[in-house]
Amino acid sequence: MKDYIGEVINNREIAKDAYLLEMSFDKLPPIKGGQFAMLEVPRDDCILCRPLGVCMADETYAAFLYQLKGKGTHALTTLEKGDELRVVMPLGNGFPIGKYENxxxxxxxxxxxxxxxxxxxxxxxxxxxxxxxxxxxxxxxxxxxxxxxxxxxxxxxxxxxxxxxxxxxxxxxxxxxxxxxxxxxxxxxxxxxxxxxxxxxxxxxxxxLEARMGCGVGACLTCTCKADGHNKRVCKDGPVFSGKEVYQ
Ligand SMILES: Cc1cc2nc3c(=O)[nH]c(=O)nc-3n(C[C@H](O)[C@H](O)[C@H](O)COP(=O)(O)OP(=O)(O)OC[C@H]3O[C@@H](n4cnc5c(N)ncnc54)[C@H](O)[C@@H]3O)c2cc1C
Ligand code: FES
Structure with a gap:
């Protein structure tokens, strides 16, 4: 996990209140399906980054698809081609791809x-x-x-x-x-x-799982959930949990 400064390639509404944000980066590490990113919000009174799943990615490209909800996602809609944004990723564990065939x-x-x-x-x-x-x-x-x-x-x-x-x-x-x-x-x-x-x-x-997040990296405990009877952090121990562990 690391901070990356990306450049906006495109940020457009693709369905009602659904925006696709495409960004280019110098070099990204491999990103696993189910991992997420914390995106800086381009607005002075929004200190906390917002968590978004990584939708598409390769070595120099990442795309996010977000729903317009409150002031953080509203500020994201103002991003234009050429704008720079700080993104922390990849975060969380992702799905156990490769463990199962079908x-x-x-x-x-x-x-x-x-x-x-x-x-x-x-x-x-x-x-x-x-x-x-x-x-x-x-x-x-x-x-x-x-x-x-x-x-x-x-x-x-x-x-x-x-x-x-x-x-x-x-x-x-x-x-x-x-x-x-x-x-x-x-x-x-x-x-x-x-x-x-x-x-x-x-x-x-x-x-x-989804939870309100503060830091996204396991430090603030905002995102705690119960898994297997223990307190777990959705950002660091998840967001992917075995169905056996949660909703008990
Ligand atoms: C790991 C993870 C991945 C996510 N991936 C995506 C994604 O790919 N696309 C996407 O559209 N959204 C995703 N979300 C939800 C997204 O983070 C929130 O919708 C966003 O942070 C809201 O920010 P805001 O400032 O616009 O809204 P706020 O002003 O903070 O809140 C507006 C409304 O959204 C609700 N809300 C805020 N944060 C969350 C949250 N984490 N989960 C559920 N409801 C929330 C609030 O209760 C409130 O009703 C993800 C959340 C997590 C934890
Ligand atoms: S969001 Fe801070 S510990 Fe999970």
Whole structure:
């Protein structure tokens, strides 16, 4: 983990309140799917950096996809081509890519962000189930289609599979698909459903947790969660935890 100064290549709204920030760097270390970054906020009264999943990356490039929420993300939307920004990364553990051959990846809403790199690193083997409330909220449809077998799901049936991504995976499993593990990032109800599904079907699950963060590097304890009955830091011990450890 290190501080990098990057230059903004592009920062544009790709869906309602969803911004893709692309940046170039001199040289980045390898970044694992599920790791995140702390981005400096270009606003004087925002001292704390904001955590964002690394969506895409190579040796000199990183892309972040963020939802407009409060003053930090609003300030990020003001970044323009050529602006410089300090980014601390890669942070956290990431998903255990390489440990399993056939991975089912489940994302919900902005939870799909760290799963793009995760799916790409699975080498085209992963089946991806990304769920959104409605067609207008679909993120990175084309991009995900290129890195695995994608099923887009919408709650209202306006595109793709009608229903939750867990239901789409259940359907494929009823047809004979058996993943070795399930990786998930999304809203808490989705991750709890994935944990239950894994337990019922005896499939290991890995869940990427979210918490309010101060430092992002394990020093301030703002992001503490309970895992296996102990206090753990989402930023340093996670954000990816085994489903067995959390939501007990
Ligand atoms: C490891 C990690 C990875 C993340 N990756 C992404 C990502 O790839 N894309 C993305 O859009 N968002 C991501 N988030 C959430 C993102 O960090 C927050 O939305 C952002 O910090 C809000 O900052 P703000 O100043 O705009 O909002 P604030 O003014 O701080 O808060 C506005 C609203 O957002 C909520 N909020 C603030 N921080 C969080 C948080 N950490 N989790 C949930 N809700 C929060 C607040 O409760 C409040 O309602 C991630 C969070 C973590 C911990
Ligand atoms: S955010 Fe400071 S310890 Fe996790």
């Amino acid at each position: 991975v089912a990846i489940i994302g919900g809403g902005f939870g799909v962000v760290p799963l793009y790199l995760t799916a790409a690193e699975c080498g085209g083997n992963a089946r991806i189930y990304n769920g959104f409330a409605t067609k207008k909220q679909i993120l990175l449809g084309k991009e995900f289609d290129g890195v695995g077998k994608l099923t887009v799901c919408t709650d209202d049936g306006s595109a793709g599979f009608c229903g939750f991504p867990t239901a789409a995976l259940e359907k494929d499993m009823a047809d004979g698909y058996k993943p070795d593990a399930i990786f998930c990032c999304g809203p808490e109800p989705l991750m709890k459903a994935v944990k239950r599904m894994g337990e019922a079907k005896n499939i290991p699950t890995y869940l990427s």
